[in-house]
Amino acid sequence: EVQLVESGGGLVQPGGSLRLSCAASGFTFSGYSLSWVRQAPGKGLEWVSYISSSSGTIYYTDSVKGRFTISRDSDRNSLYLQMNSLRDEDSAVYYCARSRAYSGSYLDAFDIWGQGTVVTVSS
């Protein structure tokens, strides 16, 4: 079964750090681009960051640039999001999502999503 499973969420104080992980299974991990998408409580979806299949192309939304770092490990079939200097407004469910096309680009829909991991930033 094609699957993405996130972990690493939790409660953290403003200014703190957290590392999210996303374990992939059921598909050729090294062939697909991946993204993180978040959803604040009661709000819509917001794309956060993208990494290409080779890790050669990385993008971030402006509000997390300089604070978040996306990475992937093909040996572990895992995607990561290192989140530093966390703010209240970073509180959300964080989803990892797969770009639809094999060896595709950033410009694609997301066909596989994880179940999400909750990040709460609060003092």
Add this chain to the structure above:
Amino acid sequence: AIRMTQSPSSFSASTGDRVTITCRANQSISSYLAWYQQKPGKAPKLLIYAASTLQSGVPTRFSGSGSGTDFTLTINCLQSEDFATYYCQQYYSDPPLTFGGGTKVEVK
């Protein structure tokens, strides 16, 4: 950033209805548009990509149309499992990818 506007933000419908949701981009995005369905507490599910291509496994009562700036998602013969929130997403341009604000389809 390209702004995506969905309308309406919510509405009520009955099973068996034909419903249409609209998504408008503030600049042309060709056909680089996807539609997702999300149920409470669940991850989004891809329904349609490239504006009108049905994702594998999605029932044929779902259809998408449009290009440029104006797009629609149509659900023919609404089923009980279709009550959910629907999002459009553009993937035309350089970052950021952007989503519409969502349309919640509720039971009348």
